[in-house]
Structure formats: structure tokens, C-alpha cells
Amino acid sequence: MDLLIGEKIKQFRKDKEMTQDALAQALDISPQAISKWECGDGYPDITLLPTIANFFEVTVDELIGNDDISAKADVQKNYFNIVNTLSLDEQLELSFKYYKKYPRNWHIATSLMHRITRYRGKNEDEYRKQLVNIGERILKDCTDSTVRRSAVTAMCMVCDEKEIGALLNRDTTFWYDGRREVYEKRYKLFGEEDKYWMIRNAGNFVQTSAMIGRLREHKSYIGKPEDSVAWNTMYLNILTGITQNSIPDGWIPEYTMQYIRLSAAYFGLGDRESGYSHLEKALELCKRWQEFPENALLDLGNPLFFGETKLIKNDWHIQLPNEEKLPLLRGFKNSIPNLVSIMEAESGWEWFDNVRNEERWTTILSSAKSLADM
Secondary structure, rough: OOOHEEEHHHHHHHOOOOHHHHHHHHHOOOOHHHHHHHHOOOOOHHHHHHHHHHHHHHHHHHHHHHHHHHHHHHHHHHHHHHHHHOHHHHHHHHHHHHHHHHHOOOOHHHHHHHHOOOOOOHHHHHHHHHHHHHHHHHHOOOOOOOHHHHHHHHHHHHOHHHHHHHHHHOOOOOHHHHHHHHHHHHHHHHOOOOHHHHHHHHHHHHHHHHHHHHHHHHHHHHHOHHHHHHHHHHHHHHHHHHOOOOHHHHHHHHHHHHHHHHHHHHHHHHHHHHHHHHHHHHHHHHHHOOOOOOOEEOOOOOHHHHOOOEEEEOOOOEOOOOOOEEEOOOOOOOOOOOHHHHHHHOOOOHHHOOOOOOOOHHHHHHHHHHHHHH
């Protein structure tokens, strides 16, 4: 470990507003010795360390730069601030140096691991062995979930692909989308373009569906009908943009729910024509959904964004072009709303009360019941 005694003595001396001569006189040593220490040309005799530390009213660890504050400053200034400006070989050299210097600094450890994943050279096999050893040490001794996750991710970059699942199972933070991201990083790192874009396109849909789920949870669904119309119209416009002005098969449940909500809001405003128009659109989508067999693979549209990813009807999974299934995060509707239950609900849909006895309403409800019985 590099000793920072000279720098510390200089710092503490200046804090006390002392000259080198004054400090030398106080410690009963020569001014030349002070000068050499501060220039890094030598260190004080070990027997002098307690005396110097006592004079400055610090611990010996603080004097030699082994305290937490000094270590953090050293790591930030001399490692993280410069490592990304270096070539990969130089990055590895500096990373190994600081990992040996601060073996319990887990952020340096994972930084070193991820740099090893990018290295291709004559020491590649040896470096990878060291990566695995570092990762095992982190999983054994470190409780920080972020660090553990980073270590496992790095280990997944260098293991056989068939071992990735077992590695991810060693850390419970890798659920659903996190697992997909690990495969995506690995395929990109190794230039496996087809696999990378396949998993990335699936990720685009997973991330989009999560965003959709967040939008659905909003206070504007209740309260004033004009607020509900404004919010749900915005929501519907977002859906339309995502699906490129069409309603792909896999998006039918999302659109259906939005038409139902807008229908109720328009009825709450007294706009019967808009209310019925949206309710009839919902009914048509329910009919379209009914035509698909159970577990059918449904198109998600927008191939530039979602590729050939498919939604599995009434199943919490999506399917990739290679027939692999990935869990669908909660938030995206993958089954059709129960239109009959909603239309007959006694609470939660009070805006429908304005039209429940009208002939057009009764006709739509009858059609919805007939559809449900099919």
C-alpha cells in the first residue's frame, strides 16, 4: 500500500500554520528531514510515528493515510477520476493496483471485473479466473445488493452460456427484466447481433409495457369526468403512437380498456354519442379477441421497435423468435376486460348510470353477454 505520510505531514503542518523549521524544532529533528518527508524522498522512522501523530492530535492511521476519509479521497482522485481516460491495458493495470491496495472496496472490485470482461489478449484466461475469484469473494462477503448484482453480471459475461441461469439464481435481485438485461449485455459484448437484437426488441416491449402500467395508475380515472376524458385521451394517443396508428392483436386488451374508460367519462359529461361510440369500439375489440384460440401468439406491431416478439394470449409471457418465453412484467393487460361485469357493476362505474335504461345501452350489453357465452 502506498503511504501518504509526507502529504499528510505537509497538510497537518499547514493546517497549524507552521513552517518546516517550526515543526522540526517541535519534534526535535532537522528541517531537512521534514523537507525530505514532504517531498516523498523518505519516511519517518517507525518509532517517530506515535510522536508525530500525537503532536498533530490524529491517529497513526490518519497520519499514514490509512483512514477511511483518506482512502476515499485517494480512490476518487487517483482511480475513478482517471481510469476511464486510459487505454484498456492501462485501466486493468491501475484497477489491479487499487484492488490490491483496497481489497475490501467492492466498487473497485466490480470495476476491475467489468474491465476484465472487455479484455481480449494473451492473459485473458488468467484474468477471467481472477474475475471469478473476485466475484465469489463478493458473493461470500458483501451484503450490498447493488454490488452483488454487478459482480454476478460480470461473471455471466465470461461463463458458458448454459451456466448463466445458475449464476443468476445465486442473487435474488435478478428477477424478470434484470435477467433479460444480462443476456442483452452478453450478446452485445460478444457481437452476437441476431441474439442481441432479438432480446433487445423483447426488452423494448417489456419496458414499454411497464411504462403503460404506470400510466394506468392515475387519480384522473376518478373524480371529474372532464379530467378522466383528458387523461384517458392522452393515454390513448400514447398507445396510438406506440402501435403506429393501428391496433395490433396483442394490444387489443389495452385499447379495449381505454375505450371503456373513455366511454364512461363521456357519459359522465353527458356526451352520449361519444360514450356509445367508444363502448361499441370496445365491444368490437372483444369480438376480435374472442376469435383467437387460447395461448395464441399475437402480433405486437411496430417491428422496428418490437421485432418479432409475440404476446401469448391469456398468459403472462411473451415469446421470442427462437420460441423462448420471457415473463411479462405486471402492468400490461394481456387478457380482455370483462365488459359485461363492468357494464353491470353497481359501483366504480357510476357514470354509466346516465344511460343504463336506454335501448342502445341494452343492445350493447346483450351483445356482450352473447359473446361471453360463446
